[in-house]
Amino acid sequence: MTIHINRMKENLDYVGNTFNSDTEGYNRLAFSKEEKDAINWLEEELKNNNISVRRDTIGNLFARIGPKDKPIYAFGSHLDTVKNGGLYDGALGVIAGLECLLQLKKFNPQTAAYELVCLVGEEGNPLGGTFGSRVIAGQVNTDDLDEDILQAAELTKELIQEASNTIENYAGFIELHIEQGTVLERNGNKTGVVTNIAGIVRNHITVIGEAGHSGTMPMEYRKDALVMASEIVQYINEEVRKLDDGTVATVGQLEVRPNAATIIPGEVEMTFEVRSDNKERLETFPEEVLSWVRNNYDVKVKPGVRKPANAMSDKIIEATEQAGITLDFPTMRMMSGANHDTNTLAPFMDTGMIFVPSIDGISHNPAEKSDWKHIENAVNIMLETLKSFDQ
Numbered sequence: 586m587t588i589h590i591n592r593m594k595e596n597l598d599y600v601g602n603t604f605n606s607d608t609e610g611y612n613r614l615a616f617s618k619e620e621k622d623a624i625n626w627l628e629e630e631l632k633n634n635n636i637s638v639r640r641d642t643i644g645n646l647f648a649r650i651g652p653k654d655k656p657i658y659a660f661g662s663h664l665d666t667v668k669n670g671g672l673y674d675g676a677l678g679v680i681a682g683l684e685c686l687l688q689l690k691k692f693n694p695q696t697a698a699y700e701l702v703c704l705v706g707e708e709g710n711p712l713g714g715t716f717g718s719r720v721i722a723g724q725v726n727t728d729d730l731d732e733d734i735l736q737a738a739e740l741t742k743e744l745i746q747e748a749s750n751t752i753e754n755y756a757g758f759i760e761l762h763i764e765q766g767t768v769l770e771r772n773g774n775k776t777g778v779v780t781n782i783a784g785i786v787r788n789h790i791t792v793i794g795e796a797g798h799s800g801t802m803p804m805e806y807r808k809d810a811l812v813m814a815s816e817i818v819q820y821i822n823e824e825v826r827k828l829d830d831g832t833v834a835t836v837g838q839l840e841v842r843p844n845a846a847t848i849i850p851g852e853v854e855m856t857f858e859v860r861s862d863n864k865e866r867l868e869t870f871p872e873e874v875l876s877w878v879r880n881n882y883d884v885k886v887k888p889g890v891r892k893p894a895n896a897m898s899d900k901i902i903e904a905t906e907q908a909g910i911t912l913d914f915p916t917m918r919m920m921s922g923a924n925h926d927t928n929t930l931a932p933f934m935d936t937g938m939i940f941v942p943s944i945d946g947i948s949h950n951p952a953e954k955s956d957w958k959h960i961e962n963a964v965n966i967m968l969e970t971l972k973s974f975d976q
Contacts, residue, residue: 587688588684588685588688588961588964588965588968589684590957590960590961590964592684593680593681593684593960593964594957596630596680596683597672597673597676597677597680598672599626600623600626600664600676600680601672601676603622603623603626604619604620604622604623604626604664605619606618606619607669609669609951610666610668610669610670610671610950610951611666611669611670611671611672611951612666612668612669612670613664613665613666614665614666614667614668614708614710615665615705615706615707615708615709615710615712615716615738616665616705616706616710616712616737616738616739616740617665620664620665620705620706621644623664623676624644624646624664624703624705627646627664627679627683627703628640628646630683631648631683631686631701634687634690636648636649636650636686636690637649637650641721641747641748641751642744642745642747642748643705643716643717643720643740643744643745643748644705644717645702645703645704645705645717645720645721645748646701646702646703647659647700647701647702648686648700648701649698649699649700649701650686650689650690650694650698650699650700651689651694651697651698651699651975652694652695652696652697652698653698655694655695655696655697655698656696656697656698656754656755656756656974657697657698657699657700657753657754657755657756658697658698658699658700658755658756658757658758658759658971658974659699659700659701659702659755659757659758659759660682660685660699660700660701660702660758660759660760660761660967660971661678661679661682661701661702661703661704661760662675662676662677662678662679662682662703662704662707662760662761662762662925662926663675663676663678663679663703663704663705663706663707663708663717663926664676664679664703665705665706665707665708665710666708667708667709667949669950669951670708670949670950670951670953671947671948671949671950671951671952671953671954672953672954673763673941673943673948673953673954673955674762674763674765674948674949674953675707675708675762677761677762677763677941677955677960678760678761678762679701679703681761681960681963681964681967682701682702682703682761683701684964684968685699685701685964685967685968685971686699686701688968689968689971689972692972692975694975695975696975696976697756697974697975697976699971700755702758704717704718704721704926705717706738707925707926710738711731711734711737711738712725712730712734712735712738712740713725713890714924715924715925715926715928715929717926718926718929718930719929720745720748720749721748721749721750721751721752722750722752722929722930722932722933723749723750723752724929725745725749727742727745727746727749730742730745752930752933752934755933755934756934756935756974757898757900757901757934757935757936757937757974758927758930758934758935758936758937759901759905759927759936759937759938759939759967759970759971760925760926760927760936760937760938760939761938761939761940761941761963761964761967762925762938762939762940762941763940763941763942763943763948763953763955764777764919764940764941764942764943764946765923765943765946765948765949766922766943766946766948767943767945767946768919769917769919769940769941769942769943770942770943770944770945770946772917773915774942774956774959775915775916775917775942776909776914776915776916776917776939776940776941776942776959776962776963776966777916777917777918777919777938777939777940777941777942778902778905778906778909778916778917778918778919778937778938778939778940779897779902779918779919779920779921779927779937779938779939779940780896780897780902780918780919780920781862781894781895781896781897781920781921782862782894782895782897782920782921782923782924782925782927782928782931782938783831783860783861783862783894783920783921783922783923783924784860784861784862784864784867784891784892784893784894784895784928785858785859785860785890785891785892785924786858786859786860786867786868786871786889786890786891786892787856787857787858787859787888787889787890787891788856788857788871788875788886788887788888788889789854789855789856789857789886789887789888789889790814790817790854790855790856790857790875790878790884790885790886791852791853791854791855791884791885791886791887792810792813792814792817792852792853792854792855792882792883792884793810793851793852793882793883793884793885794807794808794809794810794811794812794813794849794850794851794852794853794883795807795808795810795849795851796842796843796848796849796850796851796852797848797849797851798847798848798849799846799847799848799849800847802849807849808849809849809850810841810842810850810851810852810853811841811850811853812850813853813882814839814853814855817836817855817878817882818836818855820874820877820878821834821836821857821874822834824870824873824874825859825870828866828870830861830863830866831861831862831863831920831922832859832860832861832863832866832867832870833859833860833861833922834857834858834859834860834870834874835857835858835860836855836856836857836858837856837858838855838856839853839854839855839856840853840854840855841853842854856889857871857874857875858890859871860922861894862894862896862920863894864893864894867893867894892924892928893928895928895931895932895936896931897927897931897936897937897938898935898936898937900935901935901936901937901970902918902937904937904970904973904974905937905939905966905967905970906918907970907973908966908967908969908970908973909966911969912962912965912966912969914962914965914966916966919940921938921940925938937970939963939966939967939970940963941955941959941960941963942955942956942959943955944956
């Protein structure tokens with residue numbers, strides 16, 4: 586079986602350039618017309634190749650081949666993007682999955698079934714990232730959803746409930762994705778075999794100071810909330826650098842109030858995020874930081890996103906590595922610091938991820954790019970891994 590790289594290039598370029606709402610970067614936001622049209626295109630491509638397609642009530646797509654009574658190995662990703670994003674993030678995994686499914690159909694599996702999955706709303710959105718996978722895993726509580734946001738997404742609580750908790754008895758799920766970092770590039774552009782996906786803990790910290798006139802209030806009497814927030818940011822940066830287990834921490838969002846040139850900042854709201862594949866660290870480090878913050882500043886803290894860390898399946902990790910050996914393509918084990926639909930599905934089935942090296946680690950950016958030779962290696966490893974399950 587031969588992977589048609591030129592067909593993959595054409596399909597990826599077609600999706601990127603056809604289903605795009607802007608001229609700057611690639612824009613298929615979650616629940617947008619562009620995302621829906623791209624998934625509709627995928628459905629037509631599958632039907633044109635005589636492959637059975639199913640859509641659930643929130644728009645997730647499932648395309649299956651193989652015996653109906655055999656274990657199902659699913660694979661895929663998402664077609665939505667961040668605003669002004671890149672060509673490869675998510676979409677490459679779907680296009681690679683389409684190519685693998687076409688090749689597996691020729692392979693005519695006997696003891697395993699295969700299913701391409703395209704999940705909706707993976708990127709951050711008002712309904713929360715990894716939305717499609719969280720719904721089918723039964724992890725979305727419709728009571729927590731705002732009706733106006735649902736209406737904007739052309740969804741209802743009833744549609745979500747109908748699609749909820751519908752994971753079939755999959756034997757496994759594999760997602761091919763660009764790395765979005767520089768680890769693979771720095772290690773000879775090997776294909777990445779993900780061992781763990783980092784969990785996420787976010788807290789929203791409001792630092793309370795006192796607004797005042799920027800020209801008349803002496804420096805020694807100021808309660809500048811932005812200065813205090815800056816000290817907190819510096820403390821977080823210093824403390825996380827003392828750890829040696831790959832844990833990272835970021836303050837990437839600040840809102841200064843009243844945010845005027847002539848007024849001393851009276852209040853700053855900031856988002857404090859920690860990512861780690863160490864479950865204990867993910868619990869303890871944020872709390873240690875917040876304890877120091879509360880002891881030293883007047884703050885309010887509101888808990889935010891909580892997504893657990895998950896390990897990938899040893900079975901799929903070993904099968905992927907063996908595929909690399911069989912094809913003579915070098916691989917390396919690594920952690921994923923980014924969250925993916927695979928992380929949602931990991932508690933329910935064997936899961937694995939295959940990473941393609943990213944040039945300069947650039948992602949969520951129109952300049953995002955991967956070398957097609959490295960893509961070809963990764964897709965062939967994925968196909969060989971999937972074939973190995975048909976014993």
